[in-house]
Amino acid sequence: MAARETVISTILQACADKGTRPASVSDDDLLGDDGLGLDSLDMATIVAELDAKLHIDPFANGAPSFRTVGEFVRLFEGGKPD
Amino acid sequence: MISAWLAQRAAAAPDRILLSWPGGRHTYRECLGLAGDLRRAHASRGDRPAGIESTSDVAFFLSLLALDGMARRVFLLPQDAGAPLVMQLAERHRFDLFDASREEPQPKGGEAPAPVETEVVLFTSGTSGTPKAALHGWASIAASIHTGEKLDGSRWLLTYSPTSYAGLQVFLHALLNGGQLSFGPSRAGELADLALRDQVTHVSGTPTFYRLLLSTARPETLAGLRWTQITLGGEPVDQHILDALRRRFPDAQITHVYASTEAGVGFSVQDGRAGFPARYLDTLGGDVGLRIVDGELQLRSRGAMRRYLDEPDPPREDAWLASGDLVQVDGDRVHFLGRNSDRINVGGSKLSPVEVEEVLRGIEGIRDARVYGTPNPLTGQIVCADIVLAPEADAVEMRPRILAACRARLPAFKVPRILHFVDRLATTAAGKLVRG
Numbered sequence: 001m002a003a004r005e006t007v008i009s010t011i012l013q014a015c016a017d018k019g020t021r022p023a024s025v026s027d028d029d030l031l032g033d034d035g036l037g038l039d040s041l042d043m044a045t046i047v048a049e050l051d052a053k054l055h056i057d058p059f060a061n062g063a064p065s066f067r068t069v070g071e072f073v074r075l076f077e078g079g080k081p082d
Numbered sequence: 083m084i085s086a087w088l089a090q091r092a093a094a095a096p097d098r099i100l101l102s103w104p105g106g107r108h109t110y111r112e113c114l115g116l117a118g119d120l121r122r123a124h125a126s127r128g129d130r131p132a133g134i135e136s137t138s139d140v141a142f143f144l145s146l147l148a149l150d151g152m153a154r155r156v157f158l159l160p161q162d163a164g165a166p167l168v169m170q171l172a173e174r175h176r177f178d179l180f181d182a183s184r185e186e187p188q189p190k191g192g193e194a195p196a197p198v199e200t201e202v203v204l205f206t207s208g209t210s211g212t213p214k215a216a217l218h219g220w221a222s223i224a225a226s227i228h229t230g231e232k233l234d235g236s237r238w239l240l241t242y243s244p245t246s247y248a249g250l251q252v253f254l255h256a257l258l259n260g261g262q263l264s265f266g267p268s269r270a271g272e273l274a275d276l277a278l279r280d281q282v283t284h285v286s287g288t289p290t291f292y293r294l295l296l297s298t299a300r301p302e303t304l305a306g307l308r309w310t311q312i313t314l315g316g317e318p319v320d321q322h323i324l325d326a327l328r329r330r331f332p333d334a335q336i337t338h339v340y341a342s343t344e345a346g347v348g349f350s351v352q353d354g355r356a357g358f359p360a361r362y363l364d365t366l367g368g369d370v371g372l373r374i375v376d377g378e379l380q381l382r383s384r385g386a387m388r389r390y391l392d393e394p395d396p397p398r399e400d401a402w403l404a405s406g407d408l409v410q411v412d413g414d415r416v417h418f419l420g421r422n423s424d425r426i427n428v429g430g431s432k433l434s435p436v437e438v439e440e441v442l443r444g445i446e447g448i449r450d451a452r453v454y455g456t457p458n459p460l461t462g463q464i465v466c467a468d469i470v471l472a473p474e475a476d477a478v479e480m481r482p483r484i485l486a487a488c489r490a491r492l493p494a495f496k497v498p499r500i501l502h503f504v505d506r507l508a509t510t511a512a513g514k515l516v517r518g
Contacts, residue, residue, distance in 0.1 A: 017485050040429065044460040045499040052500075059459030 003054055003076045010049050011069065014042050027070030036069075050076060083200070083220035084257065085150040088114055091260050098235065100257065101143055102280050103266035108140070110260075113147060120148035120182055129198050131155040131177035133168070139244050139265050141182040143253065149180060150220070151197035156180075158245040160205050160213060162511040167212070175203070175215060175391060203391060204247050206343045215391035216247075216343050223247075224254055225385040226347035233259040233284075236311075239277045240265035241287035243511045247343040248316055252286050274299035278306045286313040286339075288513040289323045293450050296326055297472075304330065313350075315339040317514050318407075318418040320440045321356040328354060345403045346385020348372060357417040371402075378422055379405045408434055424517050426455035426463050428495040433465070435517075438488070438496055442467060445487050447475035452507045452515050453498060467498035468507060477503040 008025060015022055015036055022029075022036060031038050038046070051057050058064055058075035066072045088110065091098075096111035108116065132153040136142030149156045157177050159168055172179065202220060205213035238256045240263055242249035256263040264280040267273050270291055277285065287295075292314065296304070312327055312334045319338045327336055336354060341347040349372065351358045363372050370383050382401040408419040420436035435453035442451035449470045455463035471480060481501060488497045508516040 017482070019486075039494070040460060041464075041494055041497075041499065044429075044458045044464050047460055048456065048458055048464050048500055057459060063459075 003056070004073055006053055007050060007073045007076050008069075010046050010053070011036070011038070011072075013049075014038060014046050017045075018042065025069050027068060027073070029069045030067055031069060031072060032067070083150060083224075084254070085117065085147055087257055088117065088147055091257065095260050098260055099262045101140060102262055102264045103140060104272075104276060105266075106140075113144065116144050117147035120144060121152055124148070124152075124180070125195075127153075127178070127180075129154045129195070131157065131175070132180040133157040133159050133172055133175075133177045134245075135159070135168075135179040135181045136161070136245070137181070137183055139240075142244050143263075145180055145182045148182070150200050152195075153180075153200055154198055155201045155203060157203045157215070158205065158250070160511065161243045161245055163205075163213075170212065171205075171215075174212075201388075202250075204245075204250070204343050204387075216387040217389055217391050218387050222346060222385050222387065223250055224258070225383075226341075227251070227254050227258050229258050233261070235259065236261040236284050237280055237282045238263050239273060239280075239282040239285045239287075241270075241273055241285065241291045241513055242316075243513075246512050247341065248286065248512070251341070251347075255284070255286075269298070270294035271298045271300065271303075274303045274307065277309075278303050281308070283309060284311040284313075285309050286315065288316040289314055289319050290317060290450075290507070290509055290515050291513045292323055292327060294509075296330060297449050297470075307331070309334045311335050311337065313337045313339055315341055316512060318420055318436045319356055320436075320443065322440070322443045324354055324356060340381075341385075342381075342403075342405060344387050344390075345381050345405065346383045346387070348381040348383055348405075355415065357412075357415045360411055360414050360416050363416070373402070374409060374411070374416075375404075377408050377410070377419075379407045379409045379416075379418075381405060421517070424454075426453075426465055428455070428463055428465060429461040431493075431495045433496045438465065438467070438492065438498060441488055441491050442469065442484070442498070445484060447472050447480055448484070450507055452517075454517070456500070464500065465496065465498045466500040466502065468502045468504045470504060470506060 011025060020037060029035050054076060056076050064075055066075060092110040092114040097109050099107045100110050100113050101108040132149050134142055134145045134156060157175060202218045202223060204216050204218060206216060236259050238252050238261060240249060240252050242252060253263055264276050264282055267276060274295055309331055312331060335352060337350050337352045339347060339350045349358060349362055372381050380402045382403060386401060406422050408422055409416050410419055419434035424435055425432050438453040439451050442448055449472050452468045454466055456466050458464040510516055
């Protein structure tokens with residue numbers, strides 16, 4: 001599975017764990033309030049899951065910023081958020 | 083001191099069994115004879131401090147009895163200590179290794195040397211770094227041993243490592259009551275089979291041991307056990323295990339003992355509820371006491387060590403010892419929250435693994451759980467849980483149920499985020515869950 005699908009499925013799993021079940025997510029969706037409603041603990045969980053699945057830690061060299069699904073996905077695709 | 087107790091017991095009831103293991107047994111008379119043989123065979127070593135190198139538990143107990151009154155100091159080396167650590171400890175504390183299986187050249191004639199007072203050194207189960215050496219005398223170790231008519235001939239099961247403080251307590255309970263000690267297997271299920279064979283009456287172990295026992299012992303063995311005393315210690319005791327033991331052993335007295343290698347026995351509780359009465363904080367009195375400082379339990383007791391061997395002076399003038407155990411007062415009860423050093427920090431909010439484990443163990447379909455923190459780039463740490471499911475439970479079905487139950491009962495930062503389903507949890511030689 002490409003990194004993108006893994007990231008998206010992990011986000012959807014985190015939403016399901018919270019009891020929210022968005023039908024789909026798009027790159028422009030906000031991760032936090034006014035979007036998917038994921039808080040910092042949920043994001044920490046997603047990052048830990050992705051580290052285990054993809055062996056990628058985008059935070060190893062600093063603290064990149066991300067607000068949308070698309071920006072977050074790109075962290076794991078080797079690119080930089082816009 | 084213990085060799086004198088053995089001699090008394092051997093005179094009173096020589097044919098009773100003291101040591102019993104899957105491969106054999108020794109009576110009090112045999113133990114007295116074998117310890118005497120060992121002492122003669124090793125007479126040339128004089129009273130030099132000795133570290134007991136035990137090839138077997140039987141050899142360990144016989145060495146302990148033989149060295150009492152002979153060596154100035156005996157060191158009870160942790161069973162899981164490897165050769166490099168043993169060498170390091172021997173150098174630091176200047177003892178030689180005592181190996182019961184090795185024959186030493188015997189001196190010609192001469193008189194038996196006058197008995198010396200033997201000090202006992204126990205090692206704390208340090209999770210990091212070198213274990214600390216706690217200096218005791220037999221009197222302080224035996225200070226909390228119960229004796230009496232009701233305990234005469236009681237039969238004890240050793241679930242702890244024999245070289246631990248808790249293990250010594252069990253050994254002394256058997257010895258001082260003219261009783262029997264059954265030991266050997268490390269697995270809970272096999273210990274249960276041994277307990278059944280030997281008609282054990284008294285058992286002491288960690289909550290982890292009892293959880294393993296109830297889930298892994300053969301049903302027909304469990305049904306045959308006739309335990310009259312069940313003692314728990316060494317780890318936080320939760321309500322689930324107290325209730326499970328009460329259901330399985332309705333006639334047994336169930337006791338939670340709070341003790342440590344350094345402080346000795348602090349108190350015991352028998353009312354079937356987790357934690358201890360808050361009034362213990364005020365009423366134990368005298369030279370025994372409990373107090374809470376910054377959320378941590380401190381205690382002093384008659385069974386306390388003399389000092390750490392590396393530190394020449396007693397640890398504190400007023401004899402209060404920090405336990406490293408976190409507690410919380412809820413109304414009239416004090417509850418244990420786990421070890422200070424095991425605390426998890428999630429984004430600046432601290433939690434104890436124990437409170438999360440208690441919630442997990444209360445969920446139907448979960449047999450046991452271990453909770454710990456792993457590093458996380460966003461929140462510092464994140465809560466993870468290793469979970470052992472009951473055989474009929476299905477991981478895919480259980481995952482959402484577990485998360486929902488935890489969210490309902492815990493604030494968000496305490497909810498375990500990463501769940502691993504495992505076959506079993508690792509335990510230490512002392513029968514505790516491996517932490518960290």
